[in-house]
Amino acid sequence: MDLHADDNAKALDSTDSALAAELTRILETARKQLEEEFRKRLEQAVRDAEGASASAAEREREQSLAQTRIQVTAELRSQFDQTLQQNSARMQADFDELMNGATKQWEEEKTRLQEELKLWRTYANAQRQMAESNTQAEILGHFLDQAEPFAPNLAVYVAKPDGLALWKTRGRVAFPNIVSKDTIDPDAYFKTIVVRERIVAAVCARHPLKPESLDFLSGALSRAIEAFGVRLQSRAAAAAS
Numbered sequence: 001m002d003l004h005a006d007d008n009a010k011a012l013d014s015t016d017s018a019l020a021a022e023l024t025r026i027l028e029t030a031r032k033q034l035e036e037e038f039r040k041r042l043e044q045a046v047r048d049a050e051g052a053s054a055s056a057a058e059r060e061r062e063q064s065l066a067q068t069r070i071q072v073t074a075e076l077r078s079q080f081d082q083t084l085q086q087n088s089a090r091m092q093a094d095f096d097e098l099m100n101g102a103t104k105q106w107e108e109e110k111t112r113l114q115e116e117l118k119l120w121r122t123y124a125n126a127q128r129q130m131a132e133s134n135t136q137a138e139i140l141g142h143f144l145d146q147a148e149p150f151a152p153n154l155a156v157y158v159a160k161p162d163g164l165a166l167w168k169t170r171g172r173v174a175f176p177n178i179v180s181k182d183t184i185d186p187d188a189y190f191k192t193i194v195v196r197e198r199i200v201a202a203v204c205a206r207h208p209l210k211p212e213s214l215d216f217l218s219g220a221l222s223r224a225i226e227a228f229g230v231r232l233q234s235r236a237a238a239a240a241s
Helices: 002-131 136-150 211-240
Strands: 153-160 163-170 189-195 198-206
Touching: 002 136, 002 211, 136 153, 136 163, 136 198, 136 211, 163 198, 189 211, 198 211
Parallel strands: none
Antiparallel strands: 153 163, 153 198, 189 198
């Protein structure tokens, strides 16, 4: 009985040892599996966290970029509007200045043309009046009337045997009774009226005066006197026949 019991005890011990070894192996295997599973889950968690962090960073970056775009766009728009407004104001000012200059220039040119037209009308009227005169005195009177606006102090001389004698004057300045080209004041305007190479009259004026207008009217006076002489000759010839 004791031997059998010993055998049984030994068998039990062997079985226990085998079970313990198996249990140890199973536990070790389970531990390794748990550790591997834990490592995999930990790595996955890390990857998920990194992915989430990267996604969050990307979203934050995109959000920041979007806000920056909005801010930059608003600033550029403001600068553009300001620059556009400044350029528009400058262009408007330049346009207004050009228009004002052109308007002023046109007004000056229009005034000049009106004055020139008025002057030529005066010339034409003077020539017509002198040409239609019936006496030499009437011719000289029309000349004085038309020339006075261009020379307020004006005198007309007519040829006499002793020289050019004063006929009539306009203005408040005194003129000598007898003049010649050599005795007249060098500062005065002096123009002889020559008809067929003979001095028949003279025009004298003091400043202020417009010499170009006096020259024109003096020429018209000379032509009117010559035409009047031709008419007298024609009448005399007609009467003689």
